[in-house]
Amino acid sequence: MGGVRALAAPFVVSGPSGVAVRDRLKHLTPQDERVLRAVGEHQGALASRDLKVRCAQGLEHGADTWAARKRELTKVSSSRIAGAITKATHDQWALARRGQAAHIRSLEAGIRTLRHRLSIPVGTKGTKRATGGYRSRGEWFQKSRRLTTLEARHAAAVAAWQTGRVRVVRGGKRLLNTRHHLAVAGLTEERWRGRWEAERWFLAADGESGKRFANETIRVTPTGQVSIKLPAPLAHLANTKHGRYTLTSTVVFAHRGVEWADRIQANRAVAYRIHLDAARGRWYLTASWQRPLVQAIPWEAARAGGVIGVDTNADHFAAYRLDTHGNPVGEPHRFPYDLSGTTSHRDAQIRHALTRLLHWAKQSGTTGIGIEDLDFSTEKTREKHGRRKRFRQLISGIPTGKLKARLVSMAAEQGLVIIAVDPAYTSMWGGQHWQKPLTTPHRKMSRHDAAGIAIGRRALGHPIRRRTAPPPHDRRDRVRHRTVQAAPGAREREGTRPPATDHAPRDVPPNGTRKRQPSAPKTVRDAPRTHQWIQHPLMHTGQERWARTTNT
Structure with missing residues (x-):
């Protein structure tokens, strides 16, 4: 076990810090749509201009430059x-900055792997803990060229990081690249242009506590009436007083509607965003607000009612329920999903699988869900897995970040706690210690089911290895049932209960006798009467030697 790395302790994941609900703006008049388009285009142009200025400033940004930009936009x-525009600009610049740092770390991981494999002789086989050399001199040559390419990219990325230069595309880089592949995407230039412009609009407003209905720019009344404060150049489009335009459509938040109504009636800040889904031709209004930070419950309380260990895979969740002692209870459960197709389809599949998982957890009476703290940012590199393209596609297809965020938010509504554990060796040790003992003719245990048990035991603070207590000195009524839990330092207690070999034959009734005759006793007292013990006449004085003879 000397090569096993140190494992991180399990911890309780903090609950969601924000809430967002959305509803469709139905029955908009042509005038409503013209006003929304005009406001979105005007404010979108201002947001693009402000983002350009912010990116040009780089690391020389400060409170003075922020105030100067805001004064120019106010005019x-x-x-x-x-x-609202300057705040959105800073959030977008910070997001690009974090993505730049992640890109640098990915390049560094690839460079380290390439240098290691290039330093090993060609043909050296790898192990489970370390990669081997390349298969041929040709492959070694190609990888040496790729190392030079990655080093050049890394140098350019580090230089951009040091100067604070980031690359941001308002509207999305993916949609921008679609412009060059319209036939493949099934779009015309006009339809693509409509989507591109809609993505670059800016129709959002931050909430303000203490103001009427918690927002002065985009105001939504408790009855669902929506009104917008128009910018100065578009004030002539107002249809109500104080330069506001009121839409004919109303909104009704079916999800969290009561919580939203309580906030706006108490004049607590609520942010709104209006956007157009150009593909469907539908307008939507999204309301969001922050939740107060709640202190997470202690880990001891989170595992008081047992946990459900969940193993995340490319096409399903493998879950197993464990009691507080770490013993598996019941049967394994699997919740499949399909991550192929469009983004909305994948999101719906994950949401449906998580809903089924949480309902089962709530019905079973557990208090927590154990899940691996997965992060594949350093595992997706082509340099690490080489020709294993299928495996790289597998781990790249698991949406770990989105999955964790959605699971935390959905579990909070059910009153369940999420416990994150170290993912190291869960599949290997789970299959080694739990897959075979729990496999029966009526239960087919997979490696993923066993990994769920390993994750659950780690979330409870127990070791993954399956240990059994020694046989009871008396009946089970005195020392209770056998347990599979022992102290971490206990020795010579691993393994299952040895199989019983002295069962009665199946063809003998319960009250019948055994077919096997008892063996001959080895003591004088219990000798049969057909045997007689005499003293051997050739023994010396003071010595006794007995021999058994048979009476005839």
């Missing part, structure tokens, strides 16, 4: 709209 909009 052509309003103070609140300028504040």
Whole structure:
């Protein structure tokens, strides 16, 4: 076990810090749509201009430059709209900065792997803990060229990081590249242009606590009436007083509607965003607000009612319920999903599988769900897995970040706690210690089911290895049932109960006698009467030697 790395302790994942609900704006008039398009285009142009200025400033940004940008935007909009635009710009720049740092780490991981494999002789076989050399001199040559390419990319990325230069595309890089592949995407230039412009619009407003209905720019009344504060150049489009435009459509938040109504009636901040789904031609309104940070419950309380260990795979969740002692209870459960197809289809599949998992967890009476703290950011590199393209596609297809965020938010609504554990060796040790003992003619245990048990035991704080207590000195009524839990330092207690070999034959009734005759006794007292013990006449004085003879 000297090569096993140190394992991180399990921890309780903090609950969601924000909430977002959405509803469709139905029955909009042509005038409503013209006003929304005009406002979105105007404010979108301002947001693009502000983002360009912010990216040009790089690391030389400060409070003075922020205030200067906001003053320039206020002249052509309003103070609140300028504040929302500058805040969105900073969030977008910070997101690009984090993506740049992740890209640098990925390049460094690939460079380390390439240098290691290039330093090994060609043909050296790898192990489970370390990669081997390349298969041929040709492959070694190609990888040496790729190392030079990655080093050049890394140098350019580090230089951009040090100067604060980021690359941001308002509207999305993927949609921008689609412009060059319209036939493959099934789009015309006009339809693509409509999507591109809609993605670059800006129709959002931050909430303000203490103001009427918690937002002055985009106001939604408890009855669902939506009104917008128009920017100064578009004030002539207002249909109500104070330069506001009221839409004919109303919204009704079916999900969390009561919580939203309580917030706006108490004038607590709620942010709104209006956007157009150009593919469907539908307008939507999204409301979001922050939740107060709640102290996570202690880990001891989270595991008091047992946990459900969940193993995340490319096409299903493998879950197993464990009691507080780490013993598996019941049968394994699997919740399949399909991650092929469109983004909305994949999201719906994950949401449906998580819903079924949480309902089963709630019905079983457990208090927590144990899940691996997965992060494949350093595992997706082509340099590490080489020709294993299928495996690289497998781990790249598991949406670990989105899965964890959605699971935490959905579990909070059910009153369940998420416990994150170290993912190291869960599949290997689970299959080694739990797959075979739990396999029966009526239960087919997979390696993923056994990994769920390993994850659950680690979430409970127990070792993964299956240990059994010694046989009871008396009946089971005195020392209770046998347990599979022992102290971590206990020795010579691993393994299953040895199989019984002295059962009665199946063809003998319960009250019948055994066919096997008892063996001959080895003591004088229990000798049969057909045997007689005499003293051997050739023994010396003071010595006794007995021989058994048979009476005839």
